[in-house]
Amino acid sequence: MSSRKDPELVSAAAWTKRCYFAGRALMDATLRPHDLGSTQWFILCHLANNGPSVQRDLGRALELERATLSGIISTLVRKDLVEQSSSGEDQRQRLLTLTAAGEALWRELPDLSFIHEAAFGGIDAAELATTIRVLQSATERLQNLLRKD
Amino acid sequence: MSSRKDPELVSAAAWTKRCYFAGRALMDATLRPHDLGSTQWFILCHLANNGPSVQRDLGRALELERATLSGIISTLVRKDLVEQSSSGEDQRQRLLTLTAAGEALWRELPDLSFIHEAAFGGIDAAELATTIRVLQSATERLQNLLRKD
DNA sequence: CCATTATTGTATGGTAGCGAACAAAATAGA
DNA sequence: TCTATTTTGTTCGCTACCATACAATAATGG
Incomplete structure (x- = not known):
């Protein structure tokens, strides 16, 4: 495709x-x-x-x-x-x-915390936790690649 | 806190x-x-x-x-x-x-697709799907707020 | 003590992104 | 038709981000 x-x-x-x-x-x-x-x-x-x-x-x-x-x-x-x-x-x-x-x-x-509320407030806690974990691990992988060159 | x-x-x-x-x-x-x-x-x-x-x-x-x-x-x-x-x-x-x-x-x-691979390639498919869905819904909520003012 | 290295901050130049104001062309409506 | 609105693109000014190169000060190792 x-x-x-x-x-x-x-x-x-x-x-x-x-x-x-x-x-x-x-x-x-x-x-x-x-x-x-x-x-x-x-x-x-x-x-x-x-x-x-x-x-x-x-x-x-x-x-x-x-x-x-x-x-x-x-x-x-x-x-x-x-x-x-x-x-x-x-x-x-x-x-x-x-x-x-x-x-x-x-x-x-x-207070800008309403923005975080608006974006992620209504989302299931487990799914939000998964999202954070995925983003964190992706970020770390990318930063590791960056350091290596 | x-x-x-x-x-x-x-x-x-x-x-x-x-x-x-x-x-x-x-x-x-x-x-x-x-x-x-x-x-x-x-x-x-x-x-x-x-x-x-x-x-x-x-x-x-x-x-x-x-x-x-x-x-x-x-x-x-x-x-x-x-x-x-x-x-x-x-x-x-x-x-x-x-x-x-x-x-x-x-x-x-x-070819830059290796970057996407590096970031998200090793991640469980279901978790990646969840992440995309959460980000998508967060983005839509934010954009709705933007349009309203 | 002195020379080297590391740390902290600045300055410059570039990319990326947005809002606002504008001109030109197309479209819609009266 | 002729006016009003929408669409397309440009320009300007701004924030934010990075890399690079630089100056000044610490800190370290002979």
Whole structure:
């Protein structure tokens, strides 16, 4: 049916893409009145819930590359929502803190957990667990292949 | 455990993201020697397998927005891999065709289906089917929410 | 102590994706 | 017919992601 090099979009991989972007689109639409992107929201989220953090730890927690995080942080700093200060210990590290404006914005931001509820809330728990396990194992296989070259 | 506005990355949504990007990263790494992006590969793929196509149909087949596709097409044209000509019927439409260089490149491109195999090949068929069904239903719920506002 | 290596962050350039605004062409409706 | 709407595609500006190359600081091993 499908020739050798056919993309075959009707597959698990295609659905991970669609599902990911549908969720992001919904987050972005919800956050648009606040002039905030979804990843920016995640960052404010983490800082508000866990207190000031060094960029390195934030990147580990949210699984963002240094370069990616660096860019997003600089836009958050430009918007005066986040402050960078040198952490006492390591002169390379930058400590990230919510500004007053950042805290104020944070308090009026919507709760996005309804999106996770909307997407996966009505789904049978066992099936959801299976899904997570399959996605996790697929991700690990892919990342192993990546490391090997 | 998780506070009201906590991102809780350890969830199905987080794994869809990781899985999507791991797959894309592997595709991109494989295609890097050929100076081609993964979505560019999908487009060449579709044109090679299905013959010349109008941009509208290509977008529907690959589920790409007009704006997104338009940008990628213009880079493919700049690389002289794809040609745009006006389709006879509708003066708005542009017919997309592989150039000779595009066909030549296509012939030496690697088959990326090994990635799908690597990710999902070893997984129990029933569990894979469940995963696809869960992702599909989640995507549909999200898209319904998007349309409603 | 000094040279090497590892870590942290930045800057640049590229791909991919979306929304909004626009122009041109086609279609529908009055 | 002539106007209004829909469709198709482009352009602009933005987020987000990655790879690469770079600078600065730690940490490690002679």
